[in-house]
Amino acid sequence: MLRANPASARLLLCGFPMMKKKILVIEDFPRVREVLEIFLAKAGYSVFAASNGKDGIELAQREKPDLVLIDYKLQDLDGMDVLRSVRVFEKEAKIFVISGLYAEDLEKEALDNGATGFLSKSLGIEAIVKAACDALV
Numbered sequence: 001m002l003r004a005n006p007a008s009a010r011l012l013l014c015g016f017p018m019m020k021k022k023i024l025v026i027e028d029f030p031r032v033r034e035v036l037e038i039f040l041a042k043a044g045y046s047v048f049a050a051s052n053g054k055d056g057i058e059l060a061q062r063e064k065p066d067l068v069l070i071d072y073k074l075q076d077l078d079g080m081d082v083l084r085s086v087r088v089f090e091k092e093a094k095i096f097v098i099s100g101l102y103a104e105d106l107e108k109e110a111l112d113n114g115a116t117g118f119l120s121k122s123l124g125i126e127a128i129v130k131a132a133c134d135a136l137v
Contacts, residue, residue, distance in 0.1 A: 024065040026056030053077030072099035087114040
């Protein structure tokens with residue numbers, strides 16, 4: 001597995017240079033949310049985060065992110081409901097559903113509901129950050 005520290009995230013995963021794009025992370029597990037924030041910020045993005053679906057939807061409306069990462073299992077709302085809500089007013093944003101679980105039916109459901117993609121957390125932080133970078137090129 002690729003090992004990277006936050007300082008090298010931009011070089012290893014995103015290359016040089018890019019316009020400052022906005023990424024919203026909607027994740028209820030604090031450690032995962034914090035690590036994603038750190039790596040994405042070090043990769044050169046403006047990062048906003050919400051710990052629940054309701055706040056995530058409000059933040060998406062206010063900040064108009066270029067990319068959104070939504071946890072499939074949130075404590076207050078289902079991640080697919082958050083995806084559908086965000087997609088209503090963010091037609092152009094790239095949206096990935098992320099989950100500790102992987103099943104083809106979850107991926108299909110995410111794509112059918114307007115997601116750009118579905119990422120398993122088991123792929124590791126580097127793979128999630130790389131997918132974000134690739135989607136915003």
